[in-house]
Structure formats: C-alpha cells, structure tokens
C-alpha cells in the first residue's frame with residue numbers, strides 16, 4: 411500500500427526526461443572521460459551514470475551520440491534502470507568540420523548514406539547530424555567552424571528520412587537553423603544566435619527546439635571563461651528563447667549533460683531553472699508545455715516513425 415502511494419506521488423510530480431545528454435562525457439573533463447572507454451566500453455562507468463539518472467527520477471534520455479559505443483551500451487542496459495533510452499549511436503559530421511568529439515565523419519554523400527545504414531545495423535533510434543560549429547565562449551556572437559550548405563543539408567535529412575529515421579541536428583546561427591528547419595529537420599539542438607527568421611521557420615515546420623541553455627548558464631563563475639562574455643551570450647539567448655516561446659515554437663528540455671559544467675542528472679534541473687528564469691511564466695503551465703515538447707521527441711525519435 412505504501413509502495414502504491416509512493417508511486418502515485420511520483421506520477422503526480424511528473425519529472426522531466428533529459429532530451430540531450432552524452433553518457434560518454436562526465437561534465438568535467440572530456441579527455442579523461444573518453445579515455446576510460448578507449449579500449450572498449452567500460453560498463454561500470456555507464457552503469458554509474460544510469461544510476462544517477464534513476465536516483466533523480468529521470469525516466470527518459472535521448473543521447474547525442476559518441477564515437478566509442480558508450481551510448482549504444484547504455485541503450486542495451488537502460489531498461490534495467492527503468493529508463494527509456496534513445497541513441498543515434500554516433501553523430502555524423504563532415505570531414506574537416508566540427509563534430510569529431512561525438513561521432514564519425516563522411517567525405518561525400520555516398521559515405522554519409524553508408525553511415526546512416528551503419529546506424530540502422532547497430533539499431534540506432536535516429537540520426538544525429540552536425541551542421542555547424544559551436545559557440546565561441548571567448549567572443550560574443552561567434553560560432554566556430556564553417557557551416558554546411560543547403561544542398562548538402564537537404565540531402566542529409568532526405569537520406570535519413572528515407573531510411574525511416576528522424577533527424578536531430580546540432581545547429582547554431584540564424585542562417586543554418588533556418589535552412590535546417592525548412593529542409594525538414596526534426597529537432598534543432600543548441601540553436602544559438604538565431605533571429606526572427608529562424609524562429610518563424612521552426613514554428614512553421616513544427617521543428618522541436620532544444621536550446622541546451624545549461625551549457626552556457628553553467629559556465630558562469632567557473633573561471634574558464636570571462637563571466638561578462640558568458641552573461642552577454644546568455645542574455646542574447648534568453649531573449650531569443652522567450653521570443654520563440656511566445657511564438658509557440660515547440661521547445662523541449664535537454665541540457666547536453668556530460669558537456670563541461672553540466673553534470674548528469676542535475677543538468678536537466680539546471681535547464682529547467684534557466685527556463686524559469688528566461689520565460690518567467692507560471693510554472694505549472696510551463697511544465698506542461700515543455701512536457702508536450704518532450705512527448706513529441708519521444709514520439710518522433712524512435713525508429714520507423716513515418717516521415
């Protein structure tokens with residue numbers, strides 16, 4: 411009877427899932443975290459993180475991929491922790507562009523198509539593609555690396571959809587976010603420095619936006635970057651996310667847990683707190699809307715969703 415009550419309590423609380431994590435990373439030191447798995451996946455390390463998520467009542471994780479098979483292993487054993495785990499196995503990036511730290515590269519679309527087939531063979535749930543670099547935390551308004559172009563983005567999304575996969579896209583900057591949304595990408599991850607145009611495109615094409623704001627907010631006071639620069643970048647994002655919220659873009663919570671200063675488990679609570687700060691509306695209504703975004707991710711990001 412007590413067990414029943416306890417379960418009911420949890421049901422009422424309805425915890426958020428984590429819509430963007432990397433189990434291969436530890437939130438502190440990328441090199442060290444990855445080195446553990448270099449000669450094969452260390453199941454103990456994977457189990458340790460899954461336990462953290464289980465203890466914090468996080469029932470859903472969508473991984474952003476890695477090159478070492480860590481998220482694949484996590485998916486195989488996550489059910490033991492009552493966690494619904496989705497993975498792209500590895501992320502896919504174009505040779506010479508950003509993305510090496512989470513996946514595998516291609517030179518041309520033929521190679522890309524083979525990688526998509528490889529994800530299928532390894533029973534991945536969706537395709538993760540890297541379309542731009544990341545925010546340069548030293549300078550306000552700058553994205554590293556060079557973005558991919560529309561023709562290529564179009565083909566990449568098309569090929570993945572043809573194979574029955576949804577597409578999660580690592581994208582920053584107004585132009586590339588707009589293109590990716592117009593070309594039918596299923597979710598935009600990060601989406602820093604976007605303008606009205608990209609917000610409008612995401613609204614129109616029902617793209618899910620996962621801003622991973624914890625990756626910026628959590629840098630404050632860490633001493634790695636100039637806090638003033640971090641605060642300025644956060645202020646810009648705060649304004650854009652609020653705008654997208656008001657325009658009814660589908661938003662979901664994902665913290666990029668595992669990235670520097672974003673701890674597993676705690677990350678999704680940090681993301682939620684940042685959203686409360688950015689949106690400033692009544693919490694229950696916000697929660698409901700963000701849960702709807704999460705449900706949309708659960709629905710779309712499983713194998714053989716019809717496109």
Ligand SMILES: [Zn+2]
Nearest residue numbers: 430432474666
């Ligand atoms: Zn990520």
